[in-house]
Amino acid sequence: MEWLLEHLDRLLLYVFGAGALVSALLMLVLRQPMRVALALISAMVFLGGIYGLLGVHFIAAFQVLIYVGAIMVFMVYVIMMLDPRDPSCAERFSVLVLPAVVAFVLLVGVLGYVVWAGAPALAGGAYGSVYELRQFAASFLKEYWLHFELTSVLLVVAVVAAVAVIQVHRGRHD
Amino acid sequence: MTDAQVLLTLAVALFAIGFLGVVVRRHILIMLMCMELMLNGVNLSLVTFAHEQGSPLGAVLVFLIFVVAAAEIAIAIPIALLLVRRKRTVDLYAYTDLKG
Incomplete structure (x- = not known):
């Protein structure tokens, strides 16, 4: 129990990160635009939770207020304005799937290498508020x-x- | 493995997934939402760096990106609606005559 309380911040960080990642992956495969919008909203709320854990509470509030409250509500209105039974977009993926996946793997490889190779530059800051x-x-x-x-x-x-x-x-x- | 590395990896993953979605999906509104996901990945990396450095510069930049994202959506949605009204479809492949 004490161990759990001691590592609660890190545990929550991983849970929120996994939630954001799963929501982002769902955006790729869901067919209905409204479901994609809901997945994006959940990803944004998870990211807001991560910002709150890192101590930048005002950014977390802006994330929920501006992104979820303004931009995504606008997007949901537009999706509701369009015909939800529109049969014109039956195909889910474009013809560029293979080159896009290759570019995706390259992008993740290069950026991931930079993140992991540049590790000594990052000190690994503590949780909580760094600045007010x-x-x-x-x-x-x-x-x-x-x-x-x-x-x-x-x-x-x-x-x-x-x-x-x-x-x-x-x-x-x- | 530090928490900053985990967060930066998550930011990279979000950016790359958003990029994949922009290229792969055919529905124009879904493409717009994937662009928002890319912006969110960049925001997460900025917040992580600001948290590491302890400087408010990253937070300032994130705030400015919020404003730019709002402006982007304010322009992109009317354009998308006009395209849908003209072509009667949300399929990207109906707009190929926009190529130069």
């Missing part, structure tokens, strides 16, 4: 204010572009 939200906010608005402003410009551009895409379509049909 106050420190994050201060560095955000003192050192990275330009990036913050640039992302707001990016959001404005995205809104204008979304409106423009809809307007182009409407103008063509009038």
Whole structure:
């Protein structure tokens, strides 16, 4: 029992990681887009749990609020708007399965080798909070204010572009 | 095997699975969701490095990636909807005339 309590953090980390991995693998094989969306949502929630274990609680909250709460809800709405019994996409995989699997194996091999060969650079930090939200906010608005402003410009551009895409379509049909 | 290595391996796996999904799947919305999975893998690696270094830079970058992902979806979904309305299908192979 004491051993379990002592290693609870690591145990939870492995459980959340395995859950995220299984959800990601399910995304590859599930046929219905709604089920894929639910698998992606569960992967994101598992990742939020990992962020919480690592002590970056605000990133975990953003993960659930922005990714699951905004982006994936938007995606689920779109899936519900489309016809769920659409027979046009009966084929699950494209013709590029074999080259894609080869590229997948190469990518995992190269990146995995880098991760395992670069092991001495990583100290293996402890669980819990390394820095607080106050420190994050201060560095955000003192050192990275330009990036913050640039992302707001990016959001404005995205809104204008979304409106423009809809307007182009409407103008063509009038 | 340290926890950082486990997390980085998980990040690599998520990124590679997302890449495989983008190339292999034919449904355009599923491809978009696989792109989101790739972004999630990158986020996990950034958080892991920030946790190792003890600096808030990785968290700042993750926050900016959240904003970029939201902007990406805000543009990609209307484009996908317009394509579906025009071609009456979600199958990627109906859009091959978009090739240059």
